[in-house]
Amino acid sequence: MPDWTIETAETVGRVGGYCSLAFDASGYPHISHRRRDDPNRALTYTYKDGTGWHTETVDAVNLLFYTSIAIDASDYPHISYYVGGNLKYAYKDGGGWNIATIDSVGDVGRGSGIAIDSNGYAHISYRDTTNNALKYAYEDAGGWHLSTLASGANTGFGTSIILDGSDYPHIAAPNGQSLAWFYEDGSGWHTDDSNENYFVNISPSIGLDASGYPHISFQNHVPAYLRYGYKDGSGWHFETIDAGPEVGSGHSLVMLSNSPVVSYQGNDWSDAVLMYAYRDGTGWHSEVVDDSGTAKGWSNSIKLDGNGNPAIAYSDLDNNDLKYAYVFVPAAVGYTYLFLA
Secondary structure (H helix, E strand, O other): OOEEEEEEEEEEEEEEEEEEEEEOOOOOOOEEEEEEOOOOOEEEEEEEOOEEEEEEEEEEEOOOOEEEEEEOOOEHHHHHEEOOEEEEEEEOOOOEEEEEEEOOOEEEEEEEEEEEOOOOOOOEEEOOOOEHHHHHHHOOEEEEEEEEEEEEOOOOOOOEEOOOOOOOOEEEEEOEEEEEEEEEEEOOEEEEEOOOOOOOOOOOOOEEEEOOOOEEEEOOOOOOOEEEEEOOEEEEEEEEEEOOOOOOEEEEEEEEEEEEEEEEEEEEEEEEEHHHHHEEEOOEEEEEEOOOOEEEEEEEEEEEOOOOOOOEEEEEEEEEEEEEEOOOOOOOEEEOOOOOO
């Protein structure tokens, strides 16, 4: 694969934490992340256009964690995030930024994921820490609707959401000690436990293949290494992506056609590098994206750009910067690209 191109997207303050990446219709990147200027925090939005990189402060609040971004059909950003026990939601329109608290009953909103449907409405998965539950919130013309999908020890401890072509949500999250796929269809909600009995203490990341089956990256708790699970007509299957020490503390998955690719933090915390892994007929292969220091990729998010090439937003704790890496995958590699919701 050709070399990765790396850009510095933002440098002001300690930025890049809890980052999330999305692309607009023109193929430009949009990133939500946390700025940390002790003792203050801020939800921060960084995007690129034809003139370069730009950054806006969305919500200057303390106790801010876990951001997730999606772009609507009008190229406006929507962000879910956690502030001091509340699930919050920010979106931009022609008038500027709008901020709302979606759920404030108990300690709610950790590990959220967001997706936007074809009507421009947000769907959010998140954890209810008070009740050890996985929750789901969505908006329609009637307003916001909240529901609990599952509860029990460790349930919802990190979530990831994606919508299929019919706007039905699919969520990856732990259901107790088992990694599970929660999905909705015309008959309601369903829970498919994988029986992969690992405590998932880092948010999983979900993609869907052309047949609508889930592909999920996740990190084992003990030992801490990066795993991958997928379902097909014969059931669940699991593989190890990287069994290095303490890898995958930050990771993200996207589908290139029916093949998963994953960004992740490689090595342990004393010498962290940003890695990229892809799967072909012979198994998993990993390569270094950025090893120019000892603290790369603790937070990272991978998506396909407007040309179907992998791009990664990530934190650079060596310099307290937000970085952006992308690579051109030539047709000779043999990928066929399919964009999924």
